[in-house]
Amino acid sequence: MSDSLMSTKPSPYQVQPFSDRCRALWERGDHLLIGVSPGNSYFSARRIAELVGWGREFFDAVDVVYADLHVDAQFEALGYTPEHAGRRAAKEVKATARRIERGVEESGRSAVGVHALSDFRAEPAYRRLHAAAERALLEDPVFREAAEGMARGFLGARLPADTAAGAEQLAAGLRYICAELPFFLDTPALLGRPSSISCYHLELPLTPVLFGRDEGLRAVPAQGYAVVRPHPTGAGGEPPAEQSAERPAEQLAA
Secondary structure, eight states: OOSOOEEOSSOSEEEEESSHHHHHHHHHTOEEEEEEOTTOTTSOHHHHHHHHHHHTTTOSEEEEEEOOSSHHHHHHHTTOOHHHHHHHHHHHHHHHHHHHHHHHHHHTOSSEEEEEGGGGTTOHHHHHHHHHHHHHHHHOHHHHHHHHHHHHHHHHTTSOTTOOOOHHHHHHHHHHHHHHTHHHHOHHHHHTOSOEEEEESSOOTTHHHHHSOSSSSOOOTTEEEEEEEEOSSOGGGOOOSOOOOOOTTOOOOO
């Protein structure tokens, strides 16, 4: 990752683009993608309002995409019955959508889109990128190792202590990750933007794989990634929006 931080004064956030190329895409300011996962309490309505408002200062457009695919499969992998998993997943996805809508409304900003992953499921670009991710799981050992590391990190936080994820649990986690990956690979193709930055408050295990190598599955040149973290004291010396415990392996946004 690029060592230097970018920030505005005063600003509630600091920015660390992954590479010089990602920094150049940030400075172009075409588009920012904020990915939100169900159940991730880091993304409160207040946090989303703050991120959207802040992002629109630097980017022509901002989109928020939330995951609603394979959420039930993850709950099943953790031991829920199919019926209970379906109810739990629907509840979390609905609550996430409400938080996002409230946050975007509170931001008062225009040129902000809100989308579910399932909105893109029939789109040719999404299908192509999703298929590439699934193929990479079979053909690209470096990619698979990083993807499995993300899945195990997520599952490990929810399984009993000293319990390793089983094959079915790992497969469910990988399906969830692959559903989100198109927005790390080529958001411009999915949303019709000249270039895009996907942001999150952590560097994920797949970040150096998708943005830091010259072979295998990787992001297109117009796709960048940046870690966007709250300043310790927030804008003007005020504490930033409260940060709750997050799920360690979750992204979009993406």
